[in-house]
Amino acid sequence: MTSVIxxxxxxxxxxxxxxxxxxxxxxxxxTVHGLLGRNGAGKTTLMSILTAQNFPTSGTVRVFGEDxxxxxxxxxxxxxxxxxxxxxxxxxxVHAFRAASYWYPNWDQRLAERLVSDxxxxxxxxIKKLSRGQLSAVGIILGMAARPDVTFFDEPYxxxxxxxRQVFYDRLLEDYSDHPRTIVLSxxxxxxxxxxxxxxxxxxxxRVVMDAAAxxxxxxxxxxxxxxxxxxxxxxxxxxxxxxxxGNVTSAVVKGRVSExxxxxxxxxxxxxxxxxxxxxxxxxxDGGLDQGGGVGAVAGSRRGDASVARARNGGAx
Amino acid sequence: xxxxxxxxxxxxVNRQAYIFVxxxxxxxxxxxxxxxxxxxxxxxxxxxxxxxxxxxxxFVVVGIQALTLSFPFSQALGVTRRDFHxxxxxxxxxxxxxxxxxxLAIALLEKATGGWGMRGYFALSGLDGxxxxxxxxxxxxxxxxxxxSGYWCAAIFKRxxxxxxxxxxxxxxxxVVAAALLVIRFGAWDxxxxxxxxxxxxxxxxxxxxxxxxxxxxxxxxxRRVTQ
Numbered sequence: 001m002t003s004v005i006x007x008x009x010x011x012x013x014x015x016x017x018x019x020x021x022x023x024x025x026x027x028x029x030x031t032v033h034g035l036l037g038r039n040g041a042g043k044t045t046l047m048s049i050l051t052a053q054n055f056p057t058s059g060t061v062r063v064f065g066e067d068x069x070x071x072x073x074x075x076x077x078x079x080x081x082x083x084x085x086x087x088x089x090x091x092x093x094v095h096a097f098r099a100a101s102y103w104y105p106n107w108d109q110r111l112a113e114r115l116v117s118d119x120x121x122x123x124x125x126x127i128k129k130l131s132r133g134q135l136s137a138v139g140i141i142l143g144m145a146a147r148p149d150v151t152f153f154d155e156p157y158x159x160x161x162x163x164x165r166q167v168f169y170d171r172l173l174e175d176y177s178d179h180p181r182t183i184v185l186s187x188x189x190x191x192x193x194x195x196x197x198x199x200x201x202x203x204x205x206x207r208v209v210m211d212a213a214a215x216x217x218x219x220x221x222x223x224x225x226x227x228x229x230x231x232x233x234x235x236x237x238x239x240x241x242x243x244x245x246x247g248n249v250t251s252a253v254v255k256g257r258v259s260e261x262x263x264x265x266x267x268x269x270x271x272x273x274x275x276x277x278x279x280x281x282x283x284x285x286x287d288g289g290l291d292q293g294g295g296v297g298a299v300a301g302s303r304r305g306d307a308s309v310a311r312a313r314n315g316g317a318x
Numbered sequence: 319x320x321x322x323x324x325x326x327x328x329x330x331v332n333r334q335a336y337i338f339v340x341x342x343x344x345x346x347x348x349x350x351x352x353x354x355x356x357x358x359x360x361x362x363x364x365x366x367x368x369x370x371x372x373x374x375x376x377f378v379v380v381g382i383q384a385l386t387l388s389f390p391f392s393q394a395l396g397v398t399r400r401d402f403h404x405x406x407x408x409x410x411x412x413x414x415x416x417x418x419x420x421x422l423a424i425a426l427l428e429k430a431t432g433g434w435g436m437r438g439y440f441a442l443s444g445l446d447g448x449x450x451x452x453x454x455x456x457x458x459x460x461x462x463x464x465x466x467s468g469y470w471c472a473a474i475f476k477r478x479x480x481x482x483x484x485x486x487x488x489x490x491x492x493x494v495v496a497a498a499l500l501v502i503r504f505g506a507w508d509x510x511x512x513x514x515x516x517x518x519x520x521x522x523x524x525x526x527x528x529x530x531x532x533x534x535x536x537x538x539x540x541x542r543r544v545t546q
Binding site: 051055079103104 | 327
């Protein structure tokens, strides 16, 4: 698959704080990427450096094979509306959309109008008077209707209600299948966006802790709940990402596939087996379970440095 | 070139900041000026120069907001810093020229009508019968300097923060006061005033444009590394 963005050993420091720590990754053409992680994990910093709005402390960024800084040829193919995007003082949404149409040759006014009505966005009100959800809608419409080669959505759903969020996911998928392009969706609502994603990149404290195909991540682990002895027997020889016990009932998130034989044995002991959602997997990986668990490969590799970053990248979730 | 003119279009997508606000301020100030001329029971020439200076102050704000608000928006759309800068300064120049033309029209009108029939004057050129070119150049330069001082300060603020901006502003003020003190200390006031007079309005406008060019260049150098 052709990559449109290549990042190598990217580090960003603000004084003593490290926002990005030796990040290496590549973003593929015509793919929906999820950039996941907690608040402060470095998602926005990474996207702002990829779009030359911010500068690396060290490391290199190549977008379409070139340095994006002050490169109109490259920047013109990107759109990155921040979660806290600023707009000119007297702008109404209609002004922001018109301005964007000057810059993006693929600007789709009909799509913009359709989204305006989907989100019930008042286009004739000053942007600074809009609610948080309406402000998010402005950013979503800009990013979608501009239809550049790479669109970055930075927590685009903030303040949107459940219906509006679903509208965004549906429209994005719809437009993406008609006009394939590279999309980077940063989010901390992992399960909500999980179904959209083809590639999952998880940042934690400025490091890449997962970079894998979404399909490989699904089914990477299972949740087992039931008799403590039966769960312990099943978990023997497997990586346990998380374990909680209450009396003689244990709930555990265990990495690895479950064979038919395993399944039958667990069912026989009354142990319930359910797939682990992406969100559960990431949460399990991010808390204590990991540090004790030892090399969790794709899930948590880079905590242990470059070698495991590479392992996480190449190994995916095989 | 298309990219730069696109920045001008972006800045003028909403004409309020660059055009309507200055015009409303100017119109309002002139209207108040008329009332004052009517009400002041004095038969000699009356001057309300402040009325035509009023819209210039809005340009300081426009310059600040160009950097604090329009710049981040242009970044979202993948506009380079260079194109943003050139397009924005060009927008300021175009709208300054528009204001300068209006100022010239006021100057010519009040000259032709003997101060609107009330011996009331808004334009400096009404005072000393300056040539139209001097009226245009001086007003254009003042508008640009107002815009650029806001833009320049905002660039420093966005890049280095409040403390550095205040330090720079205090530094500039101290330098100006020190220069004035030196002039007094060496009893050179007459020479300085003489030099200013010898430059004339056109000459001083040219010096103003030199200062404007310096502010433009240093703003750009600062803007190149501004982050949000």
